[in-house]
Amino acid sequence: MDGFAGFKTAAAEEIPKATTVVDRIYVIRLAGDALDLCRCRVQIELYSTRDRRHHLLTRISEPSPPAQIIYPLTSNS
Numbered sequence: 001m002d003g004f005a006g007f008k009t010a011a012a013e014e015i016p017k018a019t020t021v022v023d024r025i026y027v028i029r030l031a032g033d034a035l036d037l038c039r040c041r042v043q044i045e046l047y048s049t050r051d052r053r054h055h056l057l058t059r060i061s062e063p064s065p066p067a068q069i070i071y072p073l074t075s076n077s
Helices: 005-014 024-047 065-076
Strands: none
Touching: none
C-alpha cells in the first residue's frame, strides 16, 4: 500500500478485516527523511555560532563547545 492515508481509509471501509501492509520503499523513504532531519539538527547544534555571543573572546586553550557536546550525544546512543 502507498503511504497515503486516503488509501488506508478506503481499504478499511471496503475490506474491514484486511491487514495493512506498506511497501518497503515508503518505509525506507520515511526513515531516510527522519535521519536527515536528525542529522541537520545535530549539525546545527554542534557547529552553529549563533548562540555563542562571546566566541571571539574565548581563549584558544579552552576546549571548543563542539568537543563538550559530542560526549553526551554518543553516550545516549
